[in-house]
Amino acid sequence: MRTQQKRWRRFGIAAAVTAVVAMVAVAPNAAAAPNTPVTSHNHSATAGNTTAHTPRSLTSLATIPLRSSADFTYLIAYSFGNRVAPGQDTTRTVGAPGPVNEALADTVAEVRGHRDIPVYAQTEIADVLAAKYHMRNVIAIGPEKNHDGTLIYLSTDGVAAKVAAMRAATESTDVAGVIAFQDHLWRATYTSIANGINAFAPAGIAMPSTYDPQSGQQWTRSALAYLPTDYLGRAALVPRLLR
Template identity: 60%
Template sequence: MTSKRTAGSVRSIRAAMTVVCTAVLGTAAGLGAIASAAPVPPAAAPVAGQGFSDLWTVPTAPADTATLIVAYSFGNRIPAGVDPARTVGEPGPVNEALAAAVVATRGTRDIPVYAQTEIAEVLKSRYGMNDVISIDPERAADGTLVYLSTDGVAAQVAALRGTAVATDSAAVVAFEDHQWRATKTTAKHGFLAFAPEGVAMPDQYDPQSGQTWTTSPLLYLPTDYLGRLALLK
């Protein structure tokens, strides 16, 4: 379990990032008002499940309303002696927890699951979910892995769904601190995207992760919040 000291540190970092982002948004709004005095037309009513009213509240909906699940990995474990530039790595505890969240979200329904490699591996080996569609990174000409971003995952899923995107309802499974950006990015690609209600997402960082930025909130949250600001443009 997360220690009281660690939990307090995460809360402090989140609070600090919230203050910074709120200040940035306030400044941007002020500049916009100065740049144009013309009346602004009222915003269109938000679509159910896509109401991103701030930088930390993720829209939710019942899991059984989803027509598909999109699962984003978070970190990995790199075995000793392998080249991380050429090896995807092992899932590690966070992706194992994300796989469990996928299973809880899907329940007994036979809906498509699109999951990044690390999660898909666990779904197949531990849960026998052999119909999961694995979203894998590409390789450069020299055989090295090409980093697959959150946006890259959403783009691949949208391409695979084709015209179905227009009517899809995507339940997004992601690490707790990543879920806002993962859900918003999924919605940006045309999906009705939301976090499944009642399904707990993993929130404990893995200090042994092979991706340095996913080893602690201090290293991860500043970049994630900047990514959230970019999505509001």
């Protein structure tokens, strides 16, 4: 299985690079001006925002930006999978956190330490932070609801956009630390940046990387199931980062 995962990762990286090149080729407005600061449609560039509004190139996107945890003014924690009880209607109720989100909550606690900085966490992580750590100053980011009460689950981009809107008043001085599953970390960090957030992964902190084969979300059960979706998401994100 590990050999298959390694082969798929190599294939996925090659496929992602090919997709990125193709997308840049057909999106001249995004690639023609790589020195233009990145801004989201809701936010203007500010001098203090050195990541979300810093010029970048394709080669600069090969690595995830890192920063010391001591610099963060708040954290964003992106969930990964869940556990669904037999008979549970996930169109109306959120699944239980499961082992991956529990590990992500542990990582939040490690990065935050004894500092009382805000944590914007998806519900599956926020629930663990409350139950296990009794952590204060946690803002839960949950699904939205349709008129009939069914849930609208947020994408990574949807979560980032919500956090960006809530932090708009302090955007110019904020430094956000991103907590996410290892294979999701690149996309989580750069999606945050694409939404105008000055975002970094915490330097020297290992992110959870073990998949949950019993996850209620099938695409998060293994690298083979997850990586194709993630690589496509990365490719789609690149033009937003280069414009």
